Amino acid sequence: MSYLRLDGLTKRYGDTLATNAVSLEISQGEMIVLLGPSGCGKTTTLRMIAGFVEATSGDIVLEGRAIGGLPAHRREMGMVFQNYALFPHLSVARNVAFGLEMRGMKRAERDGRVAEMLQLVKLDRFADRLPRQLSGGQQQRVAIARALAIHPKVLLLDEPLSNLDAELRQDVAREIRLLQQDRHLTTIMVTHDQQEAMAMADRLVVMRDGRVQQVGAQEDLYERPATPFVARFIGNSNLLQGAHANGGFRTEAGTHIALAGRYQGAGPATLALRPERITLCETGQVRGTVVLSAYMGATVEHVVALDHQTRLVARGASSGPGAAPRYAAGQSVALSWPAVSECLFDGGNAPIPALSPFPSERISSHA
Amino acid sequence: MSPAETDWTDRASRVALLGLLGLGIAAIFLPMVLTLYLSVFNEQMIVFPPRGYTLAWYGRIAATFGAAIWTSLQIAVVAVALSLALGIPAGIGLSRHRFRGREALSTFLLSPLTVPGIAVGLAIYILAIWIEERSGVTLAGSMRLLILAHLLITMPWVIRLCLASLTNHERTTEEAAASLGASPLMVIWHVTLPAMRPGIIAAGLFAFIISFENLEINLFLVAPGITTLSVSVLQYLGYHIDPLVAAVAVAQMVIVGAALLLLDRFVRLGQVLT
Numbered sequence: 269m270s271y272l273r274l275d276g277l278t279k280r281y282g283d284t285l286a287t288n289a290v291s292l293e294i295s296q297g298e299m300i301v302l303l304g305p306s307g308c309g310k311t312t313t314l315r316m317i318a319g320f321v322e323a324t325s326g327d328i329v330l331e332g333r334a335i336g337g338l339p340a341h342r343r344e345m346g347m348v349f350q351n352y353a354l355f356p357h358l359s360v361a362r363n364v365a366f367g368l369e370m371r372g373m374k375r376a377e378r379d380g381r382v383a384e385m386l387q388l389v390k391l392d393r394f395a396d397r398l399p400r401q402l403s404g405g406q407q408q409r410v411a412i413a414r415a416l417a418i419h420p421k422v423l424l425l426d427e428p429l430s431n432l433d434a435e436l437r438q439d440v441a442r443e444i445r446l447l448q449q450d451r452h453l454t455t456i457m458v459t460h461d462q463q464e465a466m467a468m469a470d471r472l473v474v475m476r477d478g479r480v481q482q483v484g485a486q487e488d489l490y491e492r493p494a495t496p497f498v499a500r501f502i503g504n505s506n507l508l509q510g511a512h513a514n515g516g517f518r519t520e521a522g523t524h525i526a527l528a529g530r531y532q533g534a535g536p537a538t539l540a541l542r543p544e545r546i547t548l549c550e551t552g553q554v555r556g557t558v559v560l561s562a563y564m565g566a567t568v569e570h571v572v573a574l575d576h577q578t579r580l581v582a583r584g585a586s587s588g589p590g591a592a593p594r595y596a597a598g599q600s601v602a603l604s605w606p607a608v609s610e611c612l613f614d615g616g617n618a619p620i621p622a623l624s625p626f627p628s629e630r631i632s633s634h635a
Numbered sequence: 636m637s638p639a640e641t642d643w644t645d646r647a648s649r650v651a652l653l654g655l656l657g658l659g660i661a662a663i664f665l666p667m668v669l670t671l672y673l674s675v676f677n678e679q680m681i682v683f684p685p686r687g688y689t690l691a692w693y694g695r696i697a698a699t700f701g702a703a704i705w706t707s708l709q710i711a712v713v714a715v716a717l718s719l720a721l722g723i724p725a726g727i728g729l730s731r732h733r734f735r736g737r738e739a740l741s742t743f744l745l746s747p748l749t750v751p752g753i754a755v756g757l758a759i760y761i762l763a764i765w766i767e768e769r770s771g772v773t774l775a776g777s778m779r780l781l782i783l784a785h786l787l788i789t790m791p792w793v794i795r796l797c798l799a800s801l802t803n804h805e806r807t808t809e810e811a812a813a814s815l816g817a818s819p820l821m822v823i824w825h826v827t828l829p830a831m832r833p834g835i836i837a838a839g840l841f842a843f844i845i846s847f848e849n850l851e852i853n854l855f856l857v858a859p860g861i862t863t864l865s866v867s868v869l870q871y872l873g874y875h876i877d878p879l880v881a882a883v884a885v886a887q888m889v890i891v892g893a894a895l896l897l898l899d900r901f902v903r904l905g906q907v908l909t
Contacts, residue, residue: 320810340813341821347814353807357829366825367815411811418815 271296271454272317272422276326279312279478286312288478289326297452299445301465304475304501310458311426313475317456318424319343330421341370346420350427352411354399360410361386361395367418385413388447405436412444416451423448425457429464441467462502474498491608495617499540505611506546506580508539512612512620521575526553528607529622536615543569545609546582548592552604556580558595568592572603667888674881681876692882700883703867710778710863711846714785718793718842721786723835726797727827730804741798745791752788752851759784760855776858784852789842796841800834801827840898844891 270293279286287309294300302310315321317328319340327336335343346367354363364385368378386392389409399407408428415423428444429437445468448455459465465472466486474481474489474497482494493499496507510519513534517525525539548570559579560571563586570582570592582603584592595601612620677687696704729741747755763774774780804827812822828835850865857866864887872880 318810318814320813339819340810341816341818343814344816345814347811349807349811351805351807353805353811355808355812355826355829357832366812366817370812370816370821414811414815424814 270294271298271331273329274313274317274326275329277313277316277323277328278325279309279316279321280324285478287316290475290478290480291326292473292480292483294454294456296454299448299453299455299457299468299470300473301469301471302456302458302473302475303462303465304460304481306460307477308475309478310460310473310475312478314424314426314456314458317422318345318347344418344421345424346415346418346422347424348408348411348415348426348428350430352399352407352431354407354410354414356399359396359398360391360402363399363410364414364417366414371418381417385417388416389413404432405440408432408440412447416453421454423453423455425455427459428457429459429461437464438467444468466502472502474501476501492619493540493611494619496538496540496613497617499611499613503542503544504581505540505542508541508578508580510537510539511535512537512539517612519575519578521577523554523575523578525574527612528553528605528610529612531612531620531622533614533620537620538613538617540611540613541580541605542609543581543583546580546603546605547584548572548582548595548601549604550602552602555600555602558597558599558601561595561597568594570595570601572601670881670884670888673878674885676878676881679877681878681881692878693886695879696883696886699871699879700864700867703862703864706778706861707847707864710781710785711843713782714789714846715839715842717782718786718789719835719839722790722793722838723797723828723831725790725794726801726831726834727823729794730798730801731806744794747788748791752849753854755787756784756852756855759787759852763856775856776861778861781853781856781861781863784856785846785849788849788852789845792841792845793838796834796838797831800831800837804830837898840894844894848887848891 272294274290274292274294277287277290290309290313292300302313304310312321316323319335319338319342323336327334329335330343355366358366361382364382365378368381373381382395383392386395389412391406391409391413394402394406399410402410408431412428425444429440432440441464447453457465457468469486471483471485472489473483476497482489482498484492489498489502493502493505496505499505500507508517508519508525510517511534512518512527512531515527515530517527517537517539519525527539544567554574556572556574558570559573560569562569566586567583568586570584572580572582574580580603582592584590586592607622610622612622614620673681674692675688675690676685677689677691678685725744729737759780760775763780766772767774808830809822809826812826813819817825848865849863850869853863853866854869857863862870864883868880868883
C-alpha cells in the first residue's frame with residue numbers, strides 16, 4: 269500500500285477547476301516533483317496536501333488514514349515556502365524551535381534537536397541571528413531546518429529554488445536531493461522549471477489545466493511522452509501538426525516526411541521530434557532549408573524550414589566524434605532521426621504505438 | 636539668461652524658502668514658548684513685563700486640577716484598553732477577509748474622524764437623554780458614558796493603525812506556523828500580533844493622546860464631580876486669568892510630549908501614518 273495517496277483531488281473556484289481529479293500514489297522516501305506551467309494546479313495540489321486549501325472533492329490518505337478533513341496544524345507536514353516565510357521577529361534558533369515548542373517538547377530535548385538541525389544545514393554559527401541578517405540562500409536553509417525539525421511525515425517544497433540566484437540554484441538543488449535521500453524523506457516539490465524537476469525527482473508529475481498529464485520517471489517522460497504537451501514541456505520537442513498514413517506524415521502545408529517507425533491506421537496526427545535527436549545529413553527523411561544557424565558552445569543549433577509554415581529546431585554536438593556538420597543559412601539539408609526518438613500522437617493526443625521495426629532498439633530504450 | 640542672473644534668482648528663491656520655513660516654525664513654536672514663559676510669571680494677573688519669576692504655579696496644579704487630571708487619566712487608560720481590545724481583532728479581521736461591504740465598513744469605522752467633535756458630543760448627549768427618558772438608566776454625566784464616547788473617537792485610529800501594520804505582513808508566515816503545528820489562536824499570538832507590534836503601540840499611544848486632550852465631546856458629558864482636565868481648564872479660565880493655566884498647559888504638553896517620544900522610540904511615526 270502506498271504511503272501517501274491523493275484520491276481524485278478536485279478544487280473548484282467558482283466556475284474554474286483549479287485541479288481536476290488529481291490522483292497519485294506516493295511511496296515512503298520517494299521524491300515527487302509536480303511540474304507544469306503557471307496555473308496548471310500544481311501549487312493548489314500542494315496546498316491541499318498541506319491543508320491550507322480544502323478540496324472540493326476527493327481525499328488525501330496518509331498511512332492508510334484519510335486526512336482531508338484535518339486542519340493544517342494537525343497534519344504534520346513540513347512545508348518550505350517560496351518566500352521562506354520565516355518569522356521575522358524570532359532568531360534562527362527560535363524559528364527552528366517553533367514547531368517543537370508547539371508540540372510542547374521539553375527544553376533540553378528541543379535545544380538538542382535545534383542544534384542538530386542547524387548543523388544539518390550548516391548554520392550552527394548563525395543560531396542567534398535574525399532572518400533579515402541572513403542571505404537568501406541561508407534563509408532558505410533555515411526554512412528547511414524548521415520544516416525538518418518536527419520530523420514531518422511529508423516534506424512539501426513550494427518552488428524552493430525560484431528566489432535564489434542562478435549560480436546557487438543547482439548547488440542547492442543537489443543539496444536538497446542528497447538530504448532527502450540521506451534521511452529517506454517523503455517529499456513533494458512544486459516547480460515550473462523542467463531542469464530542476466529532472467535533477468531532483470524520483471518521479472515527475474506533469475500537470476496542465478488542473479489535470480495530471482503524465483506520471484513517470486525522467487526517462488519515461490522524455491522517451492515516451494503521453495501527450496504532445498509533455499513532449500514539448502519536457503525537453504522542448506518540435507511539434508508538427510498534420511496527418512499520417514502508410515508510414516508517412518504530411519504537414520498541414522503538404523510537406524511529406526518519411527517516418528522512421530511503422531504505424532497502424534491513418535488520420536490527423538501530431539509528430540514530436542527532439543531537437544538533439546535530429547541529425548542533419550545529405551539524405552534523410554525530409555529535406556529543408558537552413559534559416560538560422562547558431563553556435564552555442566557545447567552545441568550547434570540549426571533552425572530548418574520544411575515549408576512556409578513548418579520549422580524544426582535541430583541540435584548537435586559542436587565537436588567530437590558525433591559533431592554536427594556546420595551549415596549556413598540558405599543551404600538545403602536533409603534531416604534524419606532514429607525510430608525510438610519519434611513520437612506520433614493521434615487526433616485525440618494519445619500516442620500511436622510503433623509497430624517496432626527495430627526490436628533491438630525498442631528493447632534497449634526500455635532497459 | 637546670464638549666469639549672474641541665474642545665480643541671483645537662485646539665491647532669492649532660497650532666501651524666500653528659508654523665510655517661509657522660519658515663519659512656519661515660529662507659528663508652531665511661539666505659542667508653546669510663550670506658554671512656558673507665562674507659566675513662570677510671579678504675578679496674580681498676566682501683565683507684561685512681570686515683576687519677577689517663580690515656579691510656584693506648578694506647585695498649585697495638583698490642588699486645583701488634580702482631580703480633573705486623575706479623571707482624564709482614568710478615562711484615557713480605560714478607553715485605550717477597550718479600544719485595543721476591540722480594534723485589534725477588527726483590524727485583523729478587516730485585513731484578512733475580503734467580503735462584500737468591506738469598503739463600506741472601513742469607511743463607516745473611520746467616519747468619527749471626519750465628523751466635528753462638537754457635533755459628536757452633542758449627538759451623544761441627546762442620545763443619552765433619550766435613553767434615560769425611555770429606560771430610566773442614567774447615562775449623562777457618568778464615567779461610563781465618557782468612556783464610551785471616547786471609544787468612538789479612539790477606535791478609528793486603532794483600527795486604522797492595526798490595518799496599516801498588516802499591509803506588509805506576509806500571510807505565508809501564518810501558514811508556516813500552522814504547518815508547524817500552531818492552532819489558529821497560537822498563530823495569532825505567535826505570528827500575527829508580533830507583526831502588528833509597532834502598530835499596536837502606536838495605536839495605544841495615539842488613542843491615549845486623543846482621549847486625554849479631548850475637549851469638544853467632554854463639554855457635553857461632564858457633570859459635577861466628573862470633570863476632565865480640558866473642561867476644568869476652560870471653566871477656570873472663565874473666572875481667572877493667571878499663570879496657573881499656563882503651568883497646567885505646560886504640564887499637559889509634557890505628558891503628551893513624553894507619550895510621543897515614547898512612541899517614536901518604538902516606531903517611526905511617518906511609517907505608520909502613511
